Amino acid sequence: MSPLTRKRLGRIALNAAGIAVFLFAVFPVYWMVATAFKPNDQIFTTSFIPFPDPPSMDHVSRVFTEGVAGHSVWRYLLNSTIVAVSAVVMGAVFALLAATAVARFRFRFRTSFLILLLIVQMVPSEALLIPLFTMVKRLGLYDQLLGLIVINVGLTLPFSVWMLRTFVAAVPRELEEASWIDGANRFTTFWRVLFPLVAPGLVATSIFSFITTWNEFVFALTLIGDQGKYTMPVALQFFVGQRSTDWGGIMAASTLMTIPVLIFFLLVQRRMVSGLVAGAVKG
Amino acid sequence: MAHSSTAVRGGGDSSAPARRHTPGQRPRRRGMPAWLVPYALLLPGLAVIAALLLYPLYQMVEMSFHEVGLRQIRAINPTPAEFVGLDNYRSIFESDLFWTSLRNTVVFAVVTVALTLILGTLVGLLLNKLGTKMSTFVVVGIMAAWATPPTAQAVVWKWLFDSDAGVVNWALNLLPDWLSNLVFGRSDWSGQPWFNDTITLYLVLVVAVVWASFPFIAVSVLAGLKSIPSELYEAARMDGATGASTFRKITFPLLKPVFSVLVVLSIIWDFKVFTQLYLLAGGTVNRDAFNLSLWSYAEAFSSPPKMGLGAAIAVVLTGILLVITFVYVRNIIKTEDVR
Secondary structure (H helix, E strand, C coil), X not given: CCHHHHHHHHHHHHHHHHHHHHHHHHHHHHHHHHHHCCCHHHHCCCCCCCCCCCCCCHHHHHHHHCCECCECXXXXXXXXXXXXXXXXXXHHHHHHXXXXXXXXXXXXXXXXXXXXXHHHHHCCHHHHHHHHHHHHHHCCCCCCHHHHHHHHHHHHHHHHHHHHHHHHHHCCHHHHHHHHHCCCCHHHXXXXXXXXXXXXXXXXXXXXXXXXXXXXXXXXXXXXXXXXXXXXXXXXXXXXXXXXXXXXXXXXXXXXXXXXXXXXXXXXXHHHHHHHHHHHHCC | CCCCCCCCCXXXXXXXXXXXXXXXXXXXXXXXXXXXXXXXXXXXXXXXXXXXXXXXXXXXXXXXXXXXXXHHHCXXXXXXXXXXXXXXXXXXXHCHHHHHHHHHHHHHHHHHHHHHHHHHHHHHHHHHHCCHHHHHHHHHHHHHHHHCCHHHHXXXXXXXXXXXXXXXXXXXXXXXXXXXXXXXXXXXXXXXXXXXXXXXXXXXXXXXXXXXXXXXHHHHHHHXXXXXXXXXXXXXXXCCXXXXXXXXXXXXXXXXXHHHHHHHHHHXXXXXXXXXXXXXXXXXCCHHHCCXXXXXXXXXXXXXXXXXXXXXXXXXXXXXXXXXXXXXXXHHHHHCCCC
């Protein structure tokens, strides 16, 4: 075999492997969407029907009108949105203040605070479930979206501060010095100089928190008993019946739940890695 | 470390040579004294962490020494919890469920972490070899798996492995009978119930979790590979190194810090897997399928609730995880600018 054909064969093998990886990754997602648009007789069959033929909107419109567990999925999507957006907004304010303190100032306990951030991220949130449940119950926040919002702020904050501090540190200090010399006070300097420059980082961090909160299952499952206040991930399991599962409905609902996450993912995909790894390795 | 008096302009780093103003020269401002500013900024975040993470952590430990049931957690007029010493821990270690759930937790974590890292690294190496277009194409594809919410992951894989209409049983039936008999000892897969048996249930769980987590490893490894200077590989090639020895002698040592972070993050994620297991196992009905998180949840939230016992299980789980991650935290503190 000549070196050239060998090289070409190698290239073909690599591309084939790439396509195999792509198919393995995408097929389950594709199958979720395809099932959502198949009529029932194409779902409950032992033969393989690669794509909906013809596509049917039955399941999608049914999850909106009839819904599940007594409510339209609009309700659950709305609850999820309320929880995620409120938690993100509250978390962003706290995270920005704390990140500024850590990235811009040297002070006592700074190192201790950073180590604390690392350690609390290691604690499994499932382990905090029981004490947080009793706390929420005692404060009368059981069955209230507010309780869920506050807990999600706590769950996402350590990582947000950890990630955001690198963005604050990246803003040149000279800009703040200049503003300071021009006679601006602390608040103006923060609001007019630092904030606009950190804003892209704040958006990326917020998207992370949004995805975490949107996907959060365990706390939503335990802290909410009222079906009208379920978030989307919790509502999903009610498509599974005692005897049979409404696969068309559950796939339609899963698709609806996945779409916002997918969009956000594509927006922040570049920061995804630097946020999790580089952020963890070298800050 | 001394309090810094260099406020918003930031300084603080007294070793900085290019420092133009000394604090005394700056015009005095009204408002908060400069040394107080960082603490004021930190206060809200710290309060949230203390109230929602540290205090519950303390409470978890405290509850594990008490018997906490319905009467202790009601909103109106709760009865104080009875101190039971180490009773909860004693009943954990005496329970058969402890060993099955510990085994499930550990075996699942070891298998899943290993498979995720191997597959993720291979895909990362592959992405590095592919052309730009093909590489982008594959990255977008694996993003789809990564972005799928855990609850959706669980239901999709449950559907793929459905006994009657699942694609997996259909595909296994496609295998030539002799091959299927040779590998699995059977040829007919119609109606194979994957979720009734703990082992096959965990098999599906492994597949689902590996599927969802290898993209992160792959993309991280790719980012690490891109940061290795190509001169090293050229030199190795000139010295006649083979592909395998290049990986062992150059790629792996240079990516070691990335790998160690990835290993620890994967261990944390896979050790406490809850959402996917809860949904695949159909809640807490199958006690053989418990891992430590699910067992803790089951004790605390089924009736009658045994919150103290659940908390004790959570303490055991957290303890194991903190020991594993201690090494990781220490490494970060060493290399990172936390000082």
